[in-house]
Amino acid sequence: MNKALMTYLIWPLVKFIIAFIIVQGIVAAMNWVERRLLGLFQARLGPNRVGPWGLLQIIADPIKFLLKEDIVPARAEKIAYFLGPVLPLLPAFIVFCLIPYGPPPTFTVTRVNVGLLLILALTSTAVYGIILGGWASNNKYSLIGGLRSAAQMVSYEVPFGLSIIGVLMMSSSLDLVTIVRYQEVNAWNFIPQIVACFIFLVSMNAENNRTPFDLPEAESELVAGYHTEYSAMKFAFFMLAEYSMMIVNSCLIVTLFFGGWTLGMFGVGLTTDVLNGMGILGGVIGAAIFFTKVMLFLLMYVWFRATFPRFRFDQLMDLGWKFMIPLALANIFVTGIFILAGQERLMYWIGLGVIGAALFYLRPKKKRAPTKVTQKVAHAG
Amino acid sequence: MLVEYPKPRWSDKFLLLDLLEGLKTTLRELFTPKVTIRYPEERMEPADRFRGMFKFSYDRCIACKLCAVACPIDIIYIDVHDEMIEEGGKKKKVKVLDRYDIDVKRCMFCALCEEACPTKPKSIWLTTKTYELASYDRNDLYFNMQELEYWDDRPKYTGLPEAEPQAQLDEPKKQITGGVQ
Numbered sequence: 001m002n003k004a005l006m007t008y009l010i011w012p013l014v015k016f017i018i019a020f021i022i023v024q025g026i027v028a029a030m031n032w033v034e035r036r037l038l039g040l041f042q043a044r045l046g047p048n049r050v051g052p053w054g055l056l057q058i059i060a061d062p063i064k065f066l067l068k069e070d071i072v073p074a075r076a077e078k079i080a081y082f083l084g085p086v087l088p089l090l091p092a093f094i095v096f097c098l099i100p101y102g103p104p105p106t107f108t109v110t111r112v113n114v115g116l117l118l119i120l121a122l123t124s125t126a127v128y129g130i131i132l133g134g135w136a137s138n139n140k141y142s143l144i145g146g147l148r149s150a151a152q153m154v155s156y157e158v159p160f161g162l163s164i165i166g167v168l169m170m171s172s173s174l175d176l177v178t179i180v181r182y183q184e185v186n187a188w189n190f191i192p193q194i195v196a197c198f199i200f201l202v203s204m205n206a207e208n209n210r211t212p213f214d215l216p217e218a219e220s221e222l223v224a225g226y227h228t229e230y231s232a233m234k235f236a237f238f239m240l241a242e243y244s245m246m247i248v249n250s251c252l253i254v255t256l257f258f259g260g261w262t263l264g265m266f267g268v269g270l271t272t273d274v275l276n277g278m279g280i281l282g283g284v285i286g287a288a289i290f291f292t293k294v295m296l297f298l299l300m301y302v303w304f305r306a307t308f309p310r311f312r313f314d315q316l317m318d319l320g321w322k323f324m325i326p327l328a329l330a331n332i333f334v335t336g337i338f339i340l341a342g343q344e345r346l347m348y349w350i351g352l353g354v355i356g357a358a359l360f361y362l363r364p365k366k367k368r369a370p371t372k373v374t375q376k377v378a379h380a381g
Numbered sequence: 382m383l384v385e386y387p388k389p390r391w392s393d394k395f396l397l398l399d400l401l402e403g404l405k406t407t408l409r410e411l412f413t414p415k416v417t418i419r420y421p422e423e424r425m426e427p428a429d430r431f432r433g434m435f436k437f438s439y440d441r442c443i444a445c446k447l448c449a450v451a452c453p454i455d456i457i458y459i460d461v462h463d464e465m466i467e468e469g470g471k472k473k474k475v476k477v478l479d480r481y482d483i484d485v486k487r488c489m490f491c492a493l494c495e496e497a498c499p500t501k502p503k504s505i506w507l508t509t510k511t512y513e514l515a516s517y518d519r520n521d522l523y524f525n526m527q528e529l530e531y532w533d534d535r536p537k538y539t540g541l542p543e544a545e546p547q548a549q550l551d552e553p554k555k556q557i558t559g560g561v562q
Binding site: 043045306307 | 402403406414
């Protein structure tokens with residue numbers, strides 16, 4: 001066999017298929033994890049009837065979707081209606097080629113030196129599917145839902161991209177592997193770039209239409225927004241795209257801010273060199289660390305969903321344009337000043353200070369004065 | 382009702398620390414005991430004054446038919462005949478109950494029959510703890526007087542057959558008492 005063929009086609013394909021299967025397994029499991037965990041947050045048990053601990057729910061849901069009738073509305077634009085669910089799915093799948101799951105070169109599918117830019121470009125195209133799906137349904141409310149969703153996603157694309165720039169300035173590379181290797185030598189980026197990490201986390205939720213920002217498909221208020229007219233497998237594709245994008249964004253935040261596959265800072269701990277020294281076992285350990293971190297962020301999505309009430313649309317836009325974007329720009333400016341002055345280490349102390357202050361705020365303490373309830377006296381006349 | 386919330390601190394306005402407070406609250410709720418009762422495996426033991434299914438006592442009943450009169454939808458069917466018995470050398474006429482049927486499928490559990498009953502204690506009463514009254518056949522819900530008196534001896538639903546492994550419980554079974562007050 002040709003060596004070049006092996007290096008550039010067969011191995012990446014095999015690796016991609018393995019990564020794809022793992023990630024799709026997580027997507028399928030997420031459905032159950034989310035419902036179960038949300039139940040536990042709400043003093044319920046969640047789905048526990050199908051199989052042990054309700055685990056067969058993971059299989060039962062896709063079967064239900066497959067067996068349902070696939071309805072196409074009358075006078076729907078057939079091709080666009082079909083493309084609607086497929087378009088958001090494609091970039092989500094392609095992006096899984098670009099994420100480094102473990103120490104290179106074995107555990108990265110492809111290594112692109114502008115990987116981050118490519119990921120941003122690909123994930124942005126998911127909006128087309130939503131607009132197309134809303135428009136092709138031949139339903140004016142679906143169209144409005146699609147446009148609302150698009151407005152939200154495009155708005156939060158800006159702070160999403162701007163928050164990454166701080167990380168790029170620190171590690172001076174667009175290559176995800178280089179960014180991770182920068183973090184293991186210095187601190188994980190969430191310490192010096194704590195503000196950017198916060199913005200990324202918030203806009204990540206907004207990008208995925210997750211709960212504080214789930215206006216496009218507000219479950220308790222709307223029918224479904226842009227995918228009202230979709231049923232059966234097409235609807236499942238929208239869900240699949242949404243959960244895949246959740247995993248993509250979790251992978252991104254882990255890679256950019258939480259040290260990717262490494263478990264160490266300042267060159268101490270399980271760094272890439274240590275893992276590579278252990279051979280293939282080290283690689284597996286690295287991938288396990290990576291996926292554990294990703295799972296933690298997926299659980300965080302559910303935690304947020306259990307906690308925060310939904311934003312109003314104008315509040316959503318205010319938060320995006322009046323708060324997040326100026327904050328992201330200020331973060332770039334301040335980071336630039338620190339880098340110019342050669343004082344990157346000072347940023348670690350600031351980041352640690354912020355994290356420490358937040359932990360101090362959350363310390364176990366006596367309850368604040370309980371909510372006072374007073375009887376309002378109704379005046380006669 | 383006027384609810385006064387704690388005064389926001391100056392820092393709450395821009396630091397968004399109340400979000401962290403909310404996250405902390407929900408995280409605490411994650412580990413609280415859950416209120417769900419997994420019904421076929423676990424059952425709730427109702428409180429002592431729970432009003433459930435009827436119960437009838439043949440010994441106490443004096444066959445006065447007041448309950449049948451009080452019943453707003455006339456689902457209590459009573460047949461009586463007179464009998465002469467000797468008590469202390471004197472002959473005495475007593476009423477003997479032949480039939481006491483209640484068509485429970487039409488009953489609305491208004492308990493007017495219980496109120497009307499003149500005996501002490503009542504010979505028809507509703508403060509039993511049974512709430513599992515569903516049936517696969519509507520004819521099962523027509524009770525005669527033996528059934529009304531001894532209905533709690535009938536075979537009870539005891540969960541699914543052993544052969545089928547059931548959804549496993551996450552926690553050991555618990556008996557919940559006094560849930561309904």
